[in-house]
Amino acid sequence: MNTPQTRDAELTRGRILEAALDLFVAKGFADVAMREIAGRSNVTRSLIHHHFGNKEALWEAVKEQAFSRYIEQQKPELEHASMADESLLRSAVTRYFRFLGENPQVVRLLGWIHMEGDASCGEREGEIIALGAERIRQAQRAGVFRADINPVHAVTMFVVTCAQWFHGRAHHSQWPGIGSDDEFLDDFLKIFVDGLRIAAVDGNRP
Amino acid sequence: MNTPQTRDAELTRGRILEAALDLFVAKGFADVAMREIAGRSNVTRSLIHHHFGNKEALWEAVKEQAFSRYIEQQKPELEHASMADESLLRSAVTRYFRFLGENPQVVRLLGWIHMEGDASCGEREGEIIALGAERIRQAQRAGVFRADINPVHAVTMFVVTCAQWFHGRAHHSQWPGIGSDDEFLDDFLKIFVDGLRIAAVDGNRP
DNA sequence: ACATTAATTGACCGGCCGGCCAGTTAAGAG
């Protein structure tokens, strides 16, 4: 109302997407009113419908954009980084852990996606998971990591752990004796890296 | 309407709670109408208000009951089982993993609780987490597991992994090369148990 | 300058929502 700025479809689309992301991620799709999004982005509801069609289509667009940003942000890290030895694996895990800690919106976005059972985003994340798995496979061939483990499962294990740590943060921060982010990460890395080490492989007992 | 059964407050309360649990867990609090719950439990909306007050109070009651059931179900398992050696830890993890796999409602319930940031349930789960942590601490004192790890973090690690594995099932089942429930569990156990083993402790490199 | 296109608005609609209330009816106590 006080910002009669020049007409720019791309810019307003962006403002709408931003407001919608904030609200959807904070409260969930069903609990957000188009009126709220309109208010926050200084735009009429009609205009949102003009640009995105309906509420569901807007949510899809929001997920699409936010998830793409997430993927594009992570991909180069995994493409350049190698996991050819333990310390590099450590730093890769640490980096992802810190990333989620600093981007709670990503964590919550994934949470809603999981709740919806939306599988489409899974395929796209699959690309970068495969990238990480390939690094670990190389390290296995080089004899650095034990070879009796599906490398995808190794990646899954740390991705899943990082995600759930922050996803259920408020919940398990109540657990007696639990430590800080860094303390948990340290302990996780000890178990994870040592468990992947090749020397530990010959301890299989029934 | 076709079931004018004798009046029994406790029984109808139960029917309402059951219907509400199904719907809330499936669609989330905001997306469920009192009318749906009333329809499914063959009861008028007014009666639900009579018994539970309002929608939010009903949701609290539902969470309370379902979460209590979950806790009461898990507690004896952890009280009786010991983790004094690796195979017992393996079976404890396996049991919890299977439990979540067979009770998707529990997984989703936890999901909503996490999304809401509800911390109250965390305290109660803390009790059984502490139980598990105590077992591991014993094994550490006995020299079976490495002692340089916070036992609570060890428990957290596998609880969190099991939860997120099923929570994001539809999502990461799209990842190329990922295995079945059992295959993932096997690989997780290899890393987890071997990583906890005391022999692996002296491999720390900067 | 003017016509065309598209961004933007405000008013309106039918429908569903949660909550309330005044009654009705069954069970149990005396």
Added chain:
DNA sequence: CTCTTAACTGGCCGGCCGGTCAATTAATGT
């Protein structure tokens, strides 16, 4: 047998919801 209590019903209400539409207004091409 009756009185009390509480389980249970049906109908009503104000309010918010998502969506539509005709009208307005700013850019853009010619």
